[in-house]
Amino acid sequence: MALDRRSFLTFVAGGAVGTLFTPVIWKSIDDTAIWTQNWSWIPRLEHGPKAYAATTCKLCPAGCGLNIRTAGDRPVVAEGRTDHPLSQGGICPLGAAAVQMLYSPARIKGPMKKQADGTHQLVSWEEAEALLLEKLNEAKGQGGNVACISGDENSTMNEVLSGLLAQMDSNRFFLMPGESLTASKAFGSWLKQGVLGYDLENADLVMAFGADLLDSWGTAVRNKKAFGAAHPIGEQATTEYVYVGPMQNTTGAVADKWVSVAPGLEGVLALGIAYHLLQSGMIVPEALDFSSYRSFVLSRYTPEYVSKVTGLSSEQVAELAVKLRRANRPVVVPGSAISQGNGVFSLAAVMSLNFLLHPVNSPGGIFVLPDLPTVVSEAMEPSIIRGNDLVSFVQKITAGKTDRPSVFLVYEANPVHGLPQAEAMSKVFDDTFLASFSTFYDETAARADLILPTPYFLERWDDVQTPHGAGFVSYSVTRPVIKPLFDVKPAGDVVLGVAEKLGLDLGFSSFEKVLEAKTAALAEMDGFLTDKVQPWQVRTGASPAPAAGNQWRNISRGAVWTTAVTPFVPAVLLAARELSQAAPPDVDDWAYPVRLASITSRAHGSRHIAIPPFCLPLLGEEELQGKTFYVRMNSTTARNYGLKANDRVKLVGPGGECVARVRIFEGVGLNVVAAPLGFGHTAWDEFSRGKGDNIYNVLTVRTEPGSDLSVWADSRVRIAKAY
Amino acid sequence: MEEKKEGPSKGAVVVPFLVGFVAAIAFGWWGFPQLLYSSKSQPLNFTHLNHVQDYGIDCEDCHYFRPDGSYAGLPSNEKCAECHSMAMTSDPDEIKFVEEYYEKGVEVPWLVYQYQPDNVSFSHAAHKDEDCTACHPDVGSTNELPPYYENRLTKYSKETMKMKECERCHAKEGASNACQVCHK
Amino acid sequence: MVLYLKEFKIKWGMVIDLDKCTGCGACMVACQAENNIAPVVDASDKRRSMTWLLVYQLSNQKLYPDHDVAYLPRPCQQCGHPNCVPVCPVIATDKNEEGGIVSQVNARCIGCRYCIAACPYHARYFNWHDPVWPEGMEKTLTPDVSTRPRGVVEKCLFCHHRYMQARDKARVEGRDPNALAEGDYIPACVEVCPTGAIAFGDLMNPNHKVHQLSKSPHAFRLLERLGTDPQVYYLSRREWVRRQGDNILEHETVEGV
């Protein structure tokens, strides 16, 4: 039969009908729908047994315990550790994003050398280490013309680095500026062997001056845990929290009481309170300078004066004094909302309340926390390190008052972005050899002549010694939970190797050995592990079993070591001389009329970590819009400067300026503009680069009379509408 | 009547129609599956029966529940290497395991006949009293591993149980058929 | 209009103490990591971002210095009488399982977004974009929650996979999977919260803390008067916070809302 058109059509019709009785159409439709579950460009899940690895976080100085959940050896999620006294199962947003940061696009893939055109080129470790050796050798020949900046206050890495410097006859070892420097200037004369800690857990009244206790200040997660325990869900609070500070930040929002005081005036209010306490007959018997302190306070910080300067009523000030006097175990926490740039006046004034209220080392008050023994030969003593003022050093160099080091080593720090007046300060790195030990391609790495990438903290050994703001001594170890993803090398190993080639003997062949020695050295002190009894419980009568067994084995697997030993304190000084010299003047600054309340939040990263991808959704609509960030002021302030919500505003400080949008927020004091640090990155990755401006640029450094300390927590700016 | 004469004869209509119909049926039921599925074989031939009969290994020695309630469906290299860290025979599959997988630290990419999509979370613990072969092919009583057919479009195994079958049994047993009991 | 009401012997619920929430956002980050939500470069596009758990900032609307703020974390409210469920044309979302969690199966969802229109809490999110992880970061995906393609709706499920895992653990240990103890099953956000602002448990079980807390005079639920009957309760001793939990007419007074 010939195939004519008609029979062909009939054939097709038959085929079509036949097809309906086969799976072809139905299965295809179904499978196409199933295919949409399985698009090749969307990752599939990988299965594997669930396990946990206990370690310690290094993303900020708070030293929280992290439990890294793994699925078939892949780290997947960071969880809290209930057995860690600094976090007790809690976690901050930055810590919660820790695992994903492993794969941050800003990770440095291998050692890099700066090219003539300013770009970086990957080189081998041999070449990189040879270059470092060459530069250090030159510096050694010049009599130790080398300086080091460490961004990690708590690591034994500081011993390795300061030991290297010391053996090269340099004492220019600096931490990124923090509050331990201020404390050292204020109390260093009598507090040689430790730092002051705050026993929040046993307190029944916590009054924080400036310190953003519940977000980023000190041991933030532990502070929150203490706050949480004192505010049982659905029940009456057992401890009152009062926040004295410039704005309703995280702490101000949730504290039982918020007292609005502009940055820089916390000390004035504290002495105003001290006035009442002194009037009621309180004394500090163990203080040598009590009488000069007493007469200074009573003569100058009268209720009228304090009320005039702070804008609070005399009744409000008196009420705070009553609160403190009535409490059984009150503790007062001094600080600045950004944990840096605080003056001796502010710190000593606030701290004096603690001395007035109860003797040092009483439960629910302040404790002297001893430093841990050092193990690296010739490493600087912690108390010396705390007293080195980086900002003054940089200012002296730029002013030509001291010579510029020929080599700068920067370890896990980002001074190019994160020093006050950052733009001007970073000029210190001009005409020097800058080597950056960093995990991420931050602004300092981008500027560096040599990048020596460190493993991410989930890939390396490291440790955390008693963080600033803690209430007790602690030691815990950071341990690798995954092999390094890239061609990176622990900075400790690099430095030890180079030192050896320089003919210096630091006493160790690898950083892991340093940590082992550190752990062994802890045996000198009467310590215990926190698995059953917590250090604050010891102060109220609990008795722990002394640490036994293989210390390194226990601690390297996550155990936390602590001690209840407190050094003997024969006498204290209230820093009365410094208080009287550093007291802020009564005149107002008309050139820069607005007080700048800078904000740090763990949601914005930390000093050396830019905002992680997973924290971006935390920024509200009025914190970041596209590339523009917001500063906050109340409606009265805004009106005074002709500003409305969403207007573009320029903040001008003596050293720099930046542009933002206005967010009207009534939780900011009068004539105060609140602005977040941690924005305006120029390096890093697409997640953080180019978003907002760098407020560090408008911070203003002044030298505090009396202490000669660089201070910028009380910076001031001029604001005007920007077009 | 006139119209009928004008039209073609019955046969001329019916025959091509039938040819088309039969061709479509044949293609749909035989050719189409050939196109839709690709056949794959296991990376190694594992001899279940030998392991059970000759060496007295229990099923649960390799296929066990972890303490957290999850199910270790397939043994890892480590498990196999408890015996096979070195080749004990000249069996090519055993040698391949040792050289290609164990020593290189690569897990054996076993093809699971019953592998469920990512959006399904099958709880072995909830079904631990059922017979394994109610869902899985009975590989335990033979030394041969059957071929694995993969749907080219969906990338799932041909034998992957469809939701209907799960639902039917759940309904019969009085178990919940709420969506999230199985989906994730 | 009640088409859909089912009672359960177990009702998983949250009680969130707004006087304890600092708004730090750790819960939001933990949620993303736990549930395999992809990061986005411009997360400031709030109207397209993916935040199963979102922390709202509440203001008492007063001027300085009388101003007060509160933070309100908003997971899916797991309504007892959800509006999203009856409207779904393909049963991709359902409230049918013991425990009362409103399910959402992305493989069934056709992306019509009717449920998003129905939800007054904005707890439902549409995948406007295909999820993209920076290179390598997909290795941090947990095996517990499937990835979702663009074009489907998703939402908080109270970390339902953790419920399943807790049940499996109970089964293997020979316990009754339908009688989990308090703490056996806890969503990721509850677990990480550093101030312990969130309590979680079975609202029907008098031995669980949430049972009592939900009856507190300071407890309220969001938009309660609409009749959605949420399984998420909030606590606050501040009256202005409780007032903002629902729409209140000027002349209406709020007693222990």
Add this chain to the structure above:
Amino acid sequence: MCDKELWPAGVQRCSLKYFLAWLVVVFAVLGWGVYAFYVVWSSGLHVTGMDNYFAFGLYIIFDLGVIALGAGAFFSGLLYYLVRVEGLKNIINLAVIVGFICYSGALLILALEVGQPLRSWFGFWHPNVHSMLTEVIFCITCYMLVLTIEFVPLILENRKLNKIKLLHHIAHNFHVIMPLFAGVGAFLSFFHQGSLGGMYGVLFSRPFVFREGFFIWPWTFFLFILSAVASGPAFTMLIATLMEKATGRKLVDFSVKALMGKIAGTMLAIYLFFKYLDTWGWITGILPRAGLTFDQMYYQLAYGKWLFYAELGVCGLIPAILLLVPKTRNTPGILYTAAILNCIGIVINRFVMTSQALANPVMPFDRWYVYVPTWAEWAPALAIIAYGALVLSLSYRYLPVFPQERKLNPV
């Protein structure tokens, strides 16, 4: 080249060159729309202005609008075939074509609107019988079939096609059973117009659109039916007038238009009576029970109260009066203006029910947002209009759409 033998007998059409030039314009717009379809399907709905607040956008508003305006088909059919309003004979073909265009266009847009078009058949295979949207999916699809069946005989009446005996018979027999389809169509139409309204009315968590009602149907169910019936005939009549203006030929007798106007006016008046009652109940009942006030429902210009007054006053009451009073209705200019206002009012209603309902924040600490559609939403909408123009142009040129055309345009 000439296509004259394809024209309906005894009528005049423009030259093929003219016609093709017009089609080029139509296809240009269509092409832009097809490109938008490609972009949306290949990259996702983020190219639209929709977001987590505006789950529905221009796609849905457009669909609701054209489905309401396309209601002329079923209501004219109902009146003509079942109630036997003979005057409608002269416009019923156009009503069917307009209905066909509106429904097929709406379905095309729906294929864009769903995030997973390849799964859209789940609506039939895994239906949730409680969902108003399920009712919509079923009824719209079925009614689309009915409209196609109603359109087919008209196509077969093309001069060339009708010469084929078989097709002639089919066309004839279809006509005979047309009342049956008209009835089925009317039933389906009632239900899906209603379900579209019901979709909003059942949203008890959205006080802006929530309505109580009868059994499972909220009042919006019935209001949507009535409003569609009130605007559909007016729209059909306006299309006829537009075609007359475009072709320069008289196609329908003015009395037919006036009749359509009268039907629309009557239905509009009935609709408004209930709509006013409903609005009153909403303001005094539903809103206060939800703790809200009338004033809180409106925001700035985009969602201002002017919409309320425009919908129910200027584009509601006024056209209803103009269409009901014989004197104004029989004045062509006024008739057309009133019909246009009528259609605008219904479109405003659909916009408000969709966009404003979603913009309206329900949580007290939430805020208003404004929805702005992007090109990816305008392009397909315009393409559907172009598609309508294409179908109408082809139908007018080649099919005997207007029975009166020969009489009204003597050669």
